Amino acid sequence: MKEKINYTEAFEELQNIVSEIEQGEISVDELSEKVKRAAQLIKICKTKLSTTEENVAEILKELENTEDTDNEPNFEY
């Protein structure tokens, strides 16, 4: 269960587990697995809410690189 899933998939899977457990579709036998999985998914979701990996400097650098080749006149602000 260590496959890389994005937060949208994690969110959807979590919703599924919640509705399953709400509707009593989870047996005691599965419970442990499902709860463990749900904990992983919740962690993915909460991490996404509270962190971002984007970096202004890196994006600007990327822009500069493309703009150099574009030969466009620089815009003055």
Added chain:
Amino acid sequence: MSEIIQDRKVFSLYQVTRSIQKTLNKRYSSAFWVKAELNKLNYYQHSGHCYPELVEKKKGKIITQIRSVLWKRDFIRINEAFKKTVHEPLKDGIKILFLAKINFHPQYGLSLHILNIDPGFTLGDLEKEKQETLKKLRKEGVFDNNKKLQLPLLPQRIAVISVQTSKGYADYLNVFEEAENKWGYKFFNMLFPSLLQGDNAVNSLIKQLNRIKKVSRHFDVVVIVRGGGGDIGLSCYNNYLLAKEIALFPIPVITGIGHATNETAAEMIAHKNAITPTKLAEIIIQKFHNFALPVEEGRKIIVEKAQSLLSEQKINLQTEVRHFKSGTKYLLSKNRNILREISNTMSWNFQATFKQERERLETYQIKIGAETKYLLRDNSEELNRIGYQLKRDMQQQLNKHHLSLDYQLRNLRLGTGRFTKTSEKELSNLEKNIALIHPENVLKRGYSITLYEGKSVTDIEAIDEGEELKTLLYKGEVISVVKSKSKSNEREN
């Protein structure tokens, strides 16, 4: 008056310009409405007057051009009316319908003196631009391209087109900062500075959109944030090129350009129009809530349900155990009772059977005892009787023989003389035999003789039923009638 120089009638320049002025004033005495394009407003900040350059174009080319004058007082009045009605100030490039007089000034030459401008005409013209933009985009089939894009669940990485100093941008950032502090959400807002109003805004906005497009993989959404600038100068958002750029943008564009007038084309084309920068930020934060809440709720539900499921199972198990216990207890006691009952019944039956058997045995015992006693008594009596009889018979016989012997002895003694030895012996034998076979003696022993018609009966054939028989006993005789007869087999021969 003109003067004659070398036979020529010569006017001074002033005389000419004065004449023109006089003629024009006479010819164009009243004001009239003119429609034209305001090519350049030529506003002079120092004097406050404007010297608009009016043109008329045909197929993009200027076919006529004239200067005009808009005095400070008129300009202020008209400009206010424009801002109010068109939400645009008087500016370059708009079409206007104006009331003017032809003015010729000897010093400044020909111009149109603008007395008034109808904002309604300009508004209609701008609206026409918007409608044309929308019509074109619809025709190209890209009208709702940006709307069709899916906004990510968490639009976290935001490319912001705004101005660093814009109040709207500041408001926008405040909302995010608050949300970060309050909820712990994390956003990535990167500013792409651009002019946001006026004619140059179109190029500026398109330029920034193109920059963002190059790094769009880093962003979830583009927002155009403007605020605090009033409602003026937004007709640029009706520009076809800008609107098309937004329509075809690879990620959703949300507008928050803050004005109270009709939606511009760009706003209509955008993925969503949030109207104000604050509202825009709130919409994005709401998306976070919409994500965070179910996650947290889900967590609670899972914990709650898992606990209740476990405790439910525990209770079930306990109940199960209790049922099992009481069930087994019940079964055990039930079986014990059954066993007890069976054992009781059996024991009772055994006892009864034993008792019955014992009683029967006792009865048998008694019966056998009695029977034996009776038999014994019976037999002993019989034996006694037989013994007695035997004794008596023996005695009788002995007596008889004794008597007979005595008699014979006496006879012998008496007859010795008269009989020869042989004849005496024969006689004695004869007598002895006769005595033995004498019926009297036989009868004495219990035998009887049956007579029919005076003859002894030895064969049953000699008599018939109903015949009268006489039976001779030792002492007396019996007369009887034959009731029935039967043959004795043993004596047949």
